[in-house]
Amino acid sequence: MKGKEIILGLLETRGPLTGYEINEIIQNQLSHFYDGSYGMIYPTLRKLEQDELVTKRQVNQTEKPNKNVFSILPAGQTAFRQALTSDLTTDTFKSDFLLKMYFGDQLTPAQKRTLVQQELDLKQLKLDALHANLTDWQARGMTENQRLTANYGIATYTAQIKVLNEELQRLTTG
Template sequence: MKGRDVILGILRNKPRTGYEINDILQNQISYFYDGTYGMIYPTLKKLEKEGKVKKETVIQEDKPNKNIFSITDKGREELRKYLESDKVEEVFKSDFLMKLFFGDDYLSKQKVIELIKSEIKVKEDQIKRLESSLEHWELQGISNLQKITVGYGLAEYRAVVEYLKEQLKKLED
């Protein structure tokens, strides 16, 4: 999955500003896509040059002009091709797991316990944020497929918390 696929997906149902695209990246899909604010405008510019999005500039008084981006038929075709393409192997990265994996000779038992407790807190915070966001998105009209992705994220986070709590108990005993 490339940033361009994500942006075309975000624009599939309605035109949006760069700010709105970033909001979706950071709040709605951040648990399965690591997008940055810095990739949005270069990607939009490239997609616009390729005729896959179009930009409408709205003149505003007392504010900077607002650029609103919408997907074109060429953009919809690229999105369709991406959605129908073969699934690519997922990439998972975790600084927490790297520290544990290589920490045998370097980390004290207390440091490992602190790392695990910290990771549990991070995951519990992610669960709370996702549950709260889900309530908000349901009021806005989230689709059934989007609910599946949120449920997947919640199930993953909850399973990790449960597993880490079991391992923490073993270490503390």
């Protein structure tokens, strides 16, 4: 799924949302399997509005900037359902760490250990965040399908941490 369908899906399942709220969901609940940012969200929302898939309502606030709240329209619901039931595509996976390790013959053993330790620390932070947020998400009404995505992320990070620990041990003991 692309950014367009993800935003439509969030509006379909969560109801009206601001761009800020969409970003919060993407950064907190989807970040272990989707990489999105404000730089994608707001242009996509404008395009969805132009295509009459969403509507925008401005909410006036005192002592704060006005905010725009987006809602999905019937045409957007149709587009989202089509995307949801379309065939799967191959996952796209990019890793700066793995690219550096692939070409790592140019690195010293100490540099390799540093890279592995950095990646290990990053994966551990991601795993810890998923564990910490899971209880909160469940209390807020996380669905079984959403729980599956969190468990998938936990399993993925756990496996990556295992491999990284093994490699760090190998690099340390020589």
